[in-house]
Amino acid sequence: MKTLEEIHQIREQKRKELDLRVNIKADTREKHILVCRGTGCTSSKSPEIINNFRRILKEKDIQNVRVIQTGCFGLCAKGPIVIIRPEDTFYAMVKPEDCEEIIEKHIQQGELVERLLCKDIDNTVVNRLDELNFYKKQKRIALKNCGIIDPEQIDEYIAFDGYKALEQVLTSMTPDEVIEEVSKSGLRGRGGAGFPTGKKWLFTRQAEGDQKYVVCNADEGDPGAFMDRSILEGDPHSVLEAMEIAGYSVGANKGYIYVRAEYPIAVQRLQVAINQARDYGLLGQNIFGTDFSFDVEIRLGAGAFVCGEETALLESIEGRRGQPRVKPPYPANVGLWGKPTLINNVETYANITRIILNGADWYASIGTEKSKGTKVFALGGNVNNIGLVEVPMGTTLREIVFDIGGGIPNGREFKAAQTGGPSGGCIPKEHLDTPIDYESLSNIGSMMGSGGLIVMDDSKCMVNIARFYLDFTVSESCGKCTPCRIGTKRMLEILDRMCEGKAEEDDLYKLEKLASNIKKSAICGLGQTAPNPVISTLKYFREEYEEHIKYKKCRSGQCKALANIEIDPSKCKGCGICKRNCPVNAITGEPRQVHKIDPDICIKCGTCVDKCPFKAIKK
């Protein structure tokens, strides 16, 4: 238990100590070696890197150097990442065996280990993190502490204004004033639909009930999205603090965080954070000596995508199958165990403390007219800089994919970007310059969604991509309502036929009809949006669907059944490599003569395409 005084002292003292984390000119003889312990870097052995650094420092008896685990720095493609502060040197793709050299050269001799410095897309060597193009257009609000603090040390969070917003709210603001501030900031739900956060808080406050709850939706099920996970792994206290502020505002004293069991690191850090906050009296009874009490519990999900839907999530917390409830009534009135409940997403909460501390006007000055602040995207797929990016609303897709993302690898062309996961759509080249916000994305047939942003190059078949998403929806449909349970299955069957070359002329009509019917009649948001990947690809890539149906042709060669593998006689040198590698002996030809593939035997595996040294074989 700490008094307010003691918290202030910790903040002041720790802030001085940690100045070198954010100030390149910090006056100190200390050095901090920061190593990313997000899921990506942990998978490529960052825990071993941390152990090695610590062991070597001990063996060499080096003082004034600390090794710190942090959350995600964002540039996952270059992981594992090691950053040395205060000088801010950025080492990329570090291996456990590189630690010795880094300590000897960098720490002891004061020289850079050049071979480990990060190279930008244009091949220039970058000494410091902030010199990378990847970071130049970003603005970090929700990710403010990720990569700066050790998420398992509450003192480090407190040092960077942690729990200051809670103090301000509890000691000098009424609940109505807090809600007014959140409303004025223009913050909208970051989970996908973009409902104004202030309004949600107000409805829950106005609802009548002896008991109210605050819930954090951390069931990030959209495949390819990892924004919420990174926030929980890198800065768990920011979510706890915001849930307390929300609890004070709506009149709740109990919170639940519903998080995927597939995120073990996030779950563990949250538990550590909750325990530390309880020890300090920042969770529990009479926080900061006021009348306000609040506690938080973690509830684990068990791998059901539909539980990201708010009412399904409530069912799951109550211990049942996660099947959505019919709305209205909305959770603000009838939520967890029938009580008024506020549900916000992780990233939404992560914005709250900065809105309180810097003011609603500051927040509202960032972004577009109707979408304020920043949005975190998990940038993935066929793009050079895979990672986590946070940009002001209104940034264009081109800026994200090309300036920040560094463009498309392997000399290929941009074909489409997919936002919103299984509920969203594909955005083609002609809309690359659309400034991204909630409205603009839905106008072009996609949606903001939770923030997954998958880039696809010109080798991708859009019919196959639509089929991929429908396959996902079918296996994740909860089964409660017929349009989603049966309708999406029928859509998938049609798409399967197309990809196998068995589709008929009227399949396209059937597909469109089903899509529009499911959209109108499914009971929850997931069912209503399930046809979106089909609708958007039909809108922008209709000719590919027609080719699949009429000519049984897949221009990208991704649909195996439709692939037609041929040897170009003008390029074939008759070397025989394809013939030797063909697993089914479908290729014939004499040495130094043009070879031939027998289409009746060929299984279209593509081995010969990859093996031909003269690129004479095409799908």
Place this chain on the structure above:
Amino acid sequence: MEKNCVEEKGTKEVKEILEKYKKDKSNLIQILNEIQEKYGYIPKQAQIEVSEYLSIPMAEIYGVITFYSRFTLEPKGKYNISVCLGTACFVKGSQALLDRLKERLKIEEGQTTADGKFSIDATRCVGACGLAPVFTVNDEVYGKATVKKLDEVLDKYMNQD
């Protein structure tokens, strides 16, 4: 044979898990998560005990288990290989990895080989999108995978006990 063993000694271990929780129906999923973690599946004996402890009918417990993809009714193989089919991995060719795995082990996703050594899962996003495409063998993550790399890893485990 092995299964019976698990079920017998399971009784005591399941009771230990149950005692950590209040007899509150909302704890069902938490308890099942712990049992799944412990055994790699949810044995029938454990379901019976959970049913008695929380006063929830077996049918309802079965309904919850089959609804959530993390819960399984059959034991996984000694080496459970999961191929990530999240979008980021999919666009980078993870389907080919899954196809190859099914071809070599001659089982489908969700199944276990007859000798109990291998099982295959298709998962949605393990969160290592920077390393796409990704597959995992138990807790070990293999990133930037190719069919060739998968073959090598599989050979390694096939030669192990």
